[in-house]
Amino acid sequence: MSWAEREPERLEQRIRIEPDGTVVALSGKIEFGQGIRTAFAQVVADELDVPIERVRVVLGDTAQVPWDMGTFGSRSVAQETPVLRRAAARAREELLARASHKLGVGVERLRTDDGYVRDGDGKRIAYADLVRDRPLAGAIPERVRFRPAAERRYAGKPMPRLEAREIVTGTARYTADVRLPGMAHGAIVRPPVRGASVRAIDDGAARAMPGVIAIVRDRDLIGVVAEREEQARAAADAVDVDWAVRPPREDKRWTIPLREDAGVDEALRAGALHLDASYTLPPISNAPIGPSAAVADVREDAATIYAGTQRPFGLREEIAEAVGLDEEQVRVLPQMPSGTYGRNSSGDASFEAAILSKHAKRPVHLQWTRAEEFAFAPTRPAAYLEVAAALDASGAIAAWRYDEHTNVHTGGGFDPRWGSEASGRNAEPHYRLPLARVTLRIEPTPLRTASFRSLAASENIFAIESFMDELAHASRQDPLAFRLRHVDDPRLRAVYERVAERSGWGRAVSAGCGLGIAGTIYHGTYIAEVAEVEVAPSGAVRLVRVWAAVDPGLTWNPDGVRNQIEGGIQQSASWTLLEQVKHRDARVVTAGWDTYPIATFRDAPEAIDVDVVGDESAPSTGVGEPGAVPIAAAIANAVFAACGARIRELPMTPERVRAARDARS
Amino acid sequence: MKFRLRINGTEREVDVPRRTTLLSVLRNDLGLTGTRFGCGAGQCGACFVIADGRAVASCLVTVDQAADLDITTVEGLAASAPTRGAPEDGALHAVQEAFVAEDAMQCGYCTSGMIMSAAALLARDPHPSEAAIRDALAGNLCRCGVYVRAIRAVKRAAEAAA
Numbered sequence: 001m002s003w004a005e006r007e008p009e010r011l012e013q014r015i016r017i018e019p020d021g022t023v024v025a026l027s028g029k030i031e032f033g034q035g036i037r038t039a040f041a042q043v044v045a046d047e048l049d050v051p052i053e054r055v056r057v058v059l060g061d062t063a064q065v066p067w068d069m070g071t072f073g074s075r076s077v078a079q080e081t082p083v084l085r086r087a088a089a090r091a092r093e094e095l096l097a098r099a100s101h102k103l104g105v106g107v108e109r110l111r112t113d114d115g116y117v118r119d120g121d122g123k124r125i126a127y128a129d130l131v132r133d134r135p136l137a138g139a140i141p142e143r144v145r146f147r148p149a150a151e152r153r154y155a156g157k158p159m160p161r162l163e164a165r166e167i168v169t170g171t172a173r174y175t176a177d178v179r180l181p182g183m184a185h186g187a188i189v190r191p192p193v194r195g196a197s198v199r200a201i202d203d204g205a206a207r208a209m210p211g212v213i214a215i216v217r218d219r220d221l222i223g224v225v226a227e228r229e230e231q232a233r234a235a236a237d238a239v240d241v242d243w244a245v246r247p248p249r250e251d252k253r254w255t256i257p258l259r260e261d262a263g264v265d266e267a268l269r270a271g272a273l274h275l276d277a278s279y280t281l282p283p284i285s286n287a288p289i290g291p292s293a294a295v296a297d298v299r300e301d302a303a304t305i306y307a308g309t310q311r312p313f314g315l316r317e318e319i320a321e322a323v324g325l326d327e328e329q330v331r332v333l334p335q336m337p338s339g340t341y342g343r344n345s346s347g348d349a350s351f352e353a354a355i356l357s358k359h360a361k362r363p364v365h366l367q368w369t370r371a372e373e374f375a376f377a378p379t380r381p382a383a384y385l386e387v388a389a390a391l392d393a394s395g396a397i398a399a400w401r402y403d404e405h406t407n408v409h410t411g412g413g414f415d416p417r418w419g420s421e422a423s424g425r426n427a428e429p430h431y432r433l434p435l436a437r438v439t440l441r442i443e444p445t446p447l448r449t450a451s452f453r454s455l456a457a458s459e460n461i462f463a464i465e466s467f468m469d470e471l472a473h474a475s476r477q478d479p480l481a482f483r484l485r486h487v488d489d490p491r492l493r494a495v496y497e498r499v500a501e502r503s504g505w506g507r508a509v510s511a512g513c514g515l516g517i518a519g520t521i522y523h524g525t526y527i528a529e530v531a532e533v534e535v536a537p538s539g540a541v542r543l544v545r546v547w548a549a550v551d552p553g554l555t556w557n558p559d560g561v562r563n564q565i566e567g568g569i570q571q572s573a574s575w576t577l578l579e580q581v582k583h584r585d586a587r588v589v590t591a592g593w594d595t596y597p598i599a600t601f602r603d604a605p606e607a608i609d610v611d612v613v614g615d616e617s618a619p620s621t622g623v624g625e626p627g628a629v630p631i632a633a634a635i636a637n638a639v640f641a642a643c644g645a646r647i648r649e650l651p652m653t654p655e656r657v658r659a660a661r662d663a664r665s
Numbered sequence: 666m667k668f669r670l671r672i673n674g675t676e677r678e679v680d681v682p683r684r685t686t687l688l689s690v691l692r693n694d695l696g697l698t699g700t701r702f703g704c705g706a707g708q709c710g711a712c713f714v715i716a717d718g719r720a721v722a723s724c725l726v727t728v729d730q731a732a733d734l735d736i737t738t739v740e741g742l743a744a745s746a747p748t749r750g751a752p753e754d755g756a757l758h759a760v761q762e763a764f765v766a767e768d769a770m771q772c773g774y775c776t777s778g779m780i781m782s783a784a785a786l787l788a789r790d791p792h793p794s795e796a797a798i799r800d801a802l803a804g805n806l807c808r809c810g811v812y813v814r815a816i817r818a819v820k821r822a823a824e825a826a827a
Binding site: 032033035158160161164165167168169170171172173174176177185210228230287289290291337338339341367369370564566567568569571574592594598600601602603604607 | 684685686696697702739740757764773780798799802803804806814
C-alpha cells in the first residue's frame with residue numbers, strides 16, 4: 001500500500017469520544033522522545049475544546065490506528081497535525097449540530113466549553129452524551145472552520161511532555177518493560193559475522209542447563225528460550241554452532257545525477273579563484289541507550305508483538321510472513337522505545353522474538369545486549385565528499401562540482417535508488433549557484449547500513465558548509481556575508497542573520513577560541529547555528545556554547561521545538577568530536593561504551609541557545625533532525641577560526657586537530 | 666536461593682540463583698522496571714539505584730551483595746526523602762519535579778538513572794557547583810542530548826530544596 005492508494009481519511013479513524021468523556025486521538029506515528037504525543041494532544045484539545053488531560057493519544061497500534069508508512073524524516077508534526085486538527089474541528093462542528101438538535105437551540109446560540117456544549121441559559125450537555133448512541137463518523141473535510149487563535153489554550157505554549165511524570169517516577173513502560181503471563185526470556189546465538197549460515201549445531205550442553213525451555217533453530221536463526229533472562233543468555237553461550245561465513249554480499253553501485261548543468265568543468269577552469277577539498281566521515285552507530293528489545297506472543301491463529309518500531313505496519317507485514325499468519329492476525333503494539341533516531345526502521349528484535357515465541361509456544365521477551373546492538377544493528381554509512389568551486393572576479397560562486405560517495409542510507413524495504421531523498425539528502429546546496437553538477441555515488445560496503453537521524457544530510461552539510469567557509473577565507477570574505485550573498489530565500493537569510501545577532505558574530509573571543517557558522521534548509525525547516533569552541537594545546541576541542549535560529553513554520557510547542565533542536569545539536573556534536581564504529585573484515589568490533597565513547601555531561605556545552613523564529617503563517621515543518629545537521633561544520637569552522645586548523649575528517653580527534661594545526665605552521 | 670532485600674523501605678524476599686544481578690531481580694522478580702537495562706557493564710548509568718546513599722550500577726551488584734544494602738529505586742525515590750506533600754498524594758522528589766519543570770528528557774530511557782545520581786548528589790552536597798553536577802552525572806549517558814537541561818534541572822532542584 002502507498003499513500004496514493006489510500007482512501008480519504010475518516011473521522012472515526014482519528015477521533016473517538018469514550019463514555020467517560022475521554023477523547024481518543026489516533027495516529028500511526030510513534031513517540032520516541034520527539035514530543036509528538038504532546039503536540040498532537042495540544043492540537044486536538046484546542047480544536048475540540050477539551051482539557052488536555054482528557055485527551056489520550058493512541059500511537060501506532062495496528063489494531064486501532066489508520067495505516068501509516070512510518071515515523072521518519074521529521075515529518076510527524078507536518079503530516080499529522082493538519083489531519084488531526086481538521087478531524088477535531090469537524091468533531092466539534094458535529095457535536096454542536098447534535099447539541100442544537102437535542103436542545104432545540106440554534107447552533108449560533110451554542111458554544112463549546114471544556115468538553116460540554118452550552119447554551120446561553122445555563123443548559124449544558126457533555127460531549128460523551130452526544131456520541132453515546134451514535135459514535136462520531138464521516139469524512140474529514142479538506143476545509144473546516146478552526147477555532148479562533150485567541151481561544152486556543154495550548155497551541156503555541158510550552159508544555160511539559162505528557163509522559164513526563166511517568167518517566168521521572170519510573171512507571172513509564174518501555175518495550176523491555178512489558179510483562180505477560182507465562183512470559184519466558186529469549187537470547188540469540190550470534191554468528192561471528194552477520195549473514196553467516198549454519199552448517200551444524202551442537203546444543204546438547206545447552207539443553208541440560210537450568211531453566212531452558214527450547215532451543216530454536218529457524219533457518220539461520222538460532223536462539224534459546226528459558227525461564228529467566230540470564231539462563232537464556234548462559235544457554236545461548238553454550239550452544240556450539242559451526243558457522244559458514246559467506247563473503248560479504250557485493251551490493252550494486254548506483255551513480256545518480258542530482259544536478260547536471262552543462263559547462264561546469266569549463267567554468268571551474270575559467271574562474272578567478274579555484275578551490276577544491278574533500279571531506280571524510282566514518283560509519284557511526286545510532287547507539288541507543290536501550291539496546292533493541294521486543295516481546296512477542298505468537299499463537300496458532302494470532303500474534304501480538306510489543307515492539308520498538310518506527311514502522312508498525314511494515315513490521316506487521318514482515319512478522320506475518322515470518323510466522324506464517326495473515327497480516328490481519330498480527331497486531332503490532334508499539335511501545336515507548338529508548339530513542340533510536342532511525343534504527344527502529346529495522347525490526348530485528350521483534351522478528352527474532354516472534355520466531356522464538358512461535359517455536360517455544362510461550363510469550364517471549366527478548367533483550368539484546370549492548371555488544372549485540374553495536375555489532376548487529378545497522379550503522380550510518382561512511383561518506384567521502386569531493387567539492388570543487390570557482391569564484392568569479394567579484395568573489396561570487398561561478399561554478400560548483402560535488403561528488404558524494406557513500407552507501408545506502410535506508411533499511412526497511414526502501415528502494416536505495418530513492419537517492420536524493422535518502423543517501424543524497426541535502427547534497428544540493430541551499431545557495432544560488434549559477435552552474436553546478438552534483439552526483440551521488442552509492443557504493444558497496446561490507447557493513448550493514450541504514451537510517452540515522454537526517455540520513456546523509458549531516459554528512460553533506462558538513463562538507464558543503466565547511467567548504468563555504470574555506471571559500472570565504474580563501475577569498476578574504478566574512479563567512480556569514482559570503483553565505484548571504486548566495487541566499488535568495490528570505491527565511492534562510494533570516495535564520496542566518498538572527499543566529500549571527502544572538503551569538504555576537506564578529507566579536508572578539510579569547511585566545512584559543514573561535515566562532516563558526518553553518519546552516520541549511522532541511523525538509524522545509526530553516527536552521528542556522530553558531531558554535532563557539534576552545535582548542536587546547538593538545539588539540540582537544542571543547543564545545544563552549546552553541547546558538548541556533550530555527551524557523552519550522554507554525555509551532556505547537558515552542559519548548560518542545562527547543563528541546564529537539566538542542567538534542568540534535570548535542571548528539572551531532574558527539575558524532576563530530578568522538579564517534580566512529582570500528583570494523584575489521586566485515587565485522588564490527590566496537591562492542592561497548594568504552595570503545596565507542598559518546599558525549600557525557602562533562603562534554604556538554606555551557607549553554608545551547610535556541611531561538612525559534614517560526615513563521616506562524618507557514619505550515620509546520622519538522623524539528624527532530626534539523627538541529628543535528630549544521631553543527632559539524634559549525635564546529636569545524638570554529639576550530640579553523642580558533643587555531644587555523646582545517647579539519648576535513650571526522651571525528652575531530654585531538655591528534656587530527658594537532659596534525660592540521662602543525663601542518664599549517 | 667532465597668535472599669531478603671531491603672528495597673524502597675520494604676523487606677522483599679526473592680528466590681533466584683546466587684549470581685543474579687540486582688538489576689535482573691528488580692526488573693524480572695519485583696516488577697520494578699523503572700530501573701533500566703543499558704549495557705550490563707556499569708558504563709551507561711541507566712540502571713543506577715541508590716544503595717546506602719550512593720548511586721550505583723545495579724547491573725554490577727549481585728543479589729547476594731545487595732542483601733546487605735539499603736536500596737532505593739526510582740519508584741521509591743519520592744517516598745525516601747522529605748517532599749512538599751505526602752508521597753501518597755503523588756508528590757515528587759525535588760529532583761523529579763525539577764526534571765519535569767525543565768522538560769529535561771526526551772525518550773526518557775536514561776532519566777531514572779540520571780535522577781538517582783542527582784538525588785544522591787544533592788543528599789551529600791545540597792548546593793553543588795556546576796562542575797560538581799557534571800562530575801556526579803558523568804556516568805549517566807544520554808543519547809537524546811538533554812545534558813544542558815538536566816544540569817539546569819539539578820540546579821533548580823538544589824534551589825527548591827534551599
